[in-house]
Structure formats: C-alpha cells, structure tokens
Amino acid sequence: MNPNTPTFGGETSPLSPRPLSHLADVQRRVLSSAQLREHGVPAARTAAQCRPGGPWQQLLPGVYVLHPGPPTSEERLHAVLLYAGRPAAERARAIPAQGAAHAAPPDAVVTGLAALALHRFSSAPPLLSLDRIDVLVPRTRRLRSTGCVRLVRAHVMPVAESVAGVPVAPVARALADAVAELTDAQAVRRLLTEAVRGGHCEPAVLVRELTQARLLTRAHVVDAVDSLLAEGRTIAEGRLYEMVRVHGLADPLWNVDLRLPGGPHIGGVDAYWPDQAVAVELDTRAPRTGGRQPDEDDLWCEYSQKRETLERLGITVVHITPRKLREAMEQQATVVRTALMASADREPAAYVVVLPR
Template sequence: MTIQDGVTSTADLLESGVARYTIDTRCRPGGPWRRLLPGVLLLSPGEPTRRQRLRAAHVYAGPRAVITGIDALHNQGLPGLPLPPRVHVLQQPDQRLNNHDFLLLERTTRRPPVITNANLPLATPTRATLDAARREQHPLRLHHLLAAVLRAGLCTATDLLAELDAGSKRGAAAPRAALRALTGR
C-alpha cells in the first residue's frame, strides 16, 4: 500500500485488504478520514495542506501526470509567488478526468521533462512558468511572474521564448509581449 503525506487511493486500500465498508465508514462526516478527490483519500479528518493537495492531484491524475504552474515553481525554489486556488496538473491527451474544486487538469500532447521533488513529478521551470503565464489575465501579475523566474535564474528569456514557439499558441500572446517588454527583444 502506498501512503505519502497521509494521502492514498481507495484502490490501494482495497488491494491491501481494507474493506469498502470500512473505507466508507471512516470517510463519513466527522470520521477520521476524508475524501479529497474521487478515489483519493486523506487519512486524517482536517483540511489538507498544500502538499497533501499536490499529492492527491497526482494520485488522482495517475503516474504519467505532471504538476505544473506556480506549484511546480514553488517546489523548485521560487516560494515568493502567491499560490492559486487550484493545483495545475498536466495529463495525457487520452485521459478524460474532470476538474475538481482544487484541481485544474489540462491535457497535453507535449509532456514536459520531469523533475522529481519529494516524490512529486514537476514540470521544468520553463514549462511551469509558461503554463502559469498563459492563464494569468492580469498584466502586472504576469510581469511579476516572469520577472521573478528570470531574476531567480530558474530559466532564461531565451528558454521561455523557445518554449513559447514550441508549445500551443493559445494564450501565448500576452506572455510573449511581457517577455519582450522585460528583455527588450
């Protein structure tokens, strides 16, 4: 059975011999466990931490899923950015999982290289930055995001522009313009 950060799957518990009735009973309101996502449990009753939400998102989306965006940047040495309400996860193009209250799933045909930190698969800083930037609607926050990543040395403007050219064109105009403003290119 795999339990990390107090998070596990219903399937792992069943495979380990825990009866479905026991799982259901422990997940009732006021019980010692809590359902975070379909088939994903927190083995404590309180609110999940951000790390537990990341773990739950990965368990739910499967072993080929990759955490991206601000959460990936936080876990790679850029803790100063405000965390969004949802964990952004890249999933395989053939998966059809649904978003949930704290989970934003995005299908991709371009799975990024993975950096593993605390047993969580994270997108590289370049990809994570642009996944976050494509979703940022506010120009000043977009500028701060890109400037923070460049200042921290997690990647270069050249890396970001190359990733913009290689990736989806959807949502790329604002990050491209902000990068030009930052670098003068």
C-alpha cells in the same frame, strides 16, 4: 500509538493484510481506493470512515485523506497526483519493456503556479493558498478537472523534474501553463522576471514555450516578454563584462558594428579584439528543435551568414550562450583566451571598419 495510523470507528486497527511500513509518511495519510483495498479495506468501510464527523475524508474521487483536519500542501499534492496518474505497474505495461533499470515515467506532472512554488519562486503564491493545483496529463487520459485539481492536457509530456520527490514540469513549461490562466499583467511580469533574474531558465527557451502555447497574442504577455528579453540580454552582458574582468582578459571594444571599408554592413558583435581579430557574440537564440517557426529559421540563417562572413575575413567568432556564462564562466573565459592566443599563428585578418553600435 503512531499518530499516522488510521483508525476505524474510534479504535486503532492496522490496514492488514499488507503493512504500511513500506509507505512514506504522506502516503500513509493519503491513499486511493485501490490502495485501501490492497490493505484489506473494502469500499463500504471506506465510505463509513468518511461520513460527517468521521476520521477520514474524501478529497478527490477515489482519493482519501486519513485524518479529519484540513489537508496539508504535501497531502494535496500527493492526492492530485494519485487522482491524475495511473499506478506505476499500469504505466509500465503501457510502454515497451525497457528493462528493470528504467522506471515508467510519470504520466501526471505538477505544473503552473504549484510547480513554480515548488521551484521556490517568491512571486508564486504559497501552495496552501491555491484553490487548484494544475497537473499535466497526456491528452488521451479520460479524466476531468474536479475539486482542487485542474488537468492540463499535453500532446507531448515534458521530462519531469523531481522536487522534494514530486514530479514537476520544467520552469519554462510551468510558467507557460501559469501565464495561460493569469490576466494580471503585473503578476505575469513578476513571474517572467524572476525566472530570468533567478537563473531558472533562459529567455529564448521561455519565449519558445510561450509561443507554442499561443500566448503571444495577448497584449499583457507580449509587454512582459519585451521586458523579459531586454532583462535577459542585460544580465548576460553583465556576466560577459564580469568574465573579462575576473579572468584577466584584455579589454575589448564593447558592442560594436563591423563593416567592410566602403562596403556593406557585416553585423554587430558584443565584444571585439581588433589586434587579434577575435569577436564574441552572445547567442540568445532558443535551442534548435524539430518544431521551429519560419521566423526562427530566418534568425538562424542571419546568424550563420554573419558568422560565415566574419570567418571568411579571418575573424574568429566565439559564440557564448547566457547559460554557459552563468554555469561555466571560467571555461568560456578559457575558450576566449585560447582564441586570442591563437591569433599569432593565423594569417592576418582582412581590415574591417569598427563602429559603435
């Protein structure tokens, strides 16, 4: 006998007329009332199976676990997604036809601490220890938080990532949703630090997400973010040093300010080769999107003005993002090496004063 085959009143009985063989293992153990009806189980029989001492249990409204013991973390995840999400056929009808090759995107996505646990954060509690699982849903959904599911309404649903077959929010969004519920400053700091040290997301992207969630008005979050930004830049600088050493580039002047002789300050750069007039700057800005804040526009303007000034003086500026350093260090080293080699074919750059930063 298959231990996952549901039983009725003590005897084994298939959920005919539709077989269960097409379902994954966890899907055989967790079904919605609609799915049970599809398999020939009427509501009255479902209710009878869920009586005290019965073989089934109702975990959430309209969602049933087909065994009497405590649900596993996988079963809880599947149950909350069944409760919060619409069937795939209904989702497909709700969006314009895109052809058979395009599946309807999920409208229920695990977020918060549960998502971070799925992303394998060591500082996130284990799934089984969470009283509630946060699930992102479109703000127009008419549902309520209940039982082990807490609904988080989103004006715009993020592009979900599949982790072990579960639709999960990207790390930055999951962190923002988790931090929104946390008052423990140390817990917030541990999560943000692990996100950066573990290479899960860039500090600037995370800061943008926290800003959009209006969490930077909380003192303990601001303190953690200050440490986060310092942590992120330190890690990126370490990778820049490694790139120069490992890929055999000439040693530059590190962390210097450039200014015109007797003139104004131009700006700081992370590495500078004066003989070749090549500068490298770590670009820690968040990617540009349509919803920038005024201070972000000021930052972009400052970067652009500095780059234009340096290039007008004949200095080549190579911008490198922390992500590119992490994921494609050899490629970035080639870009810098090419810029250094090309200096012999350029007109000599204007003389600039180099000062320690």
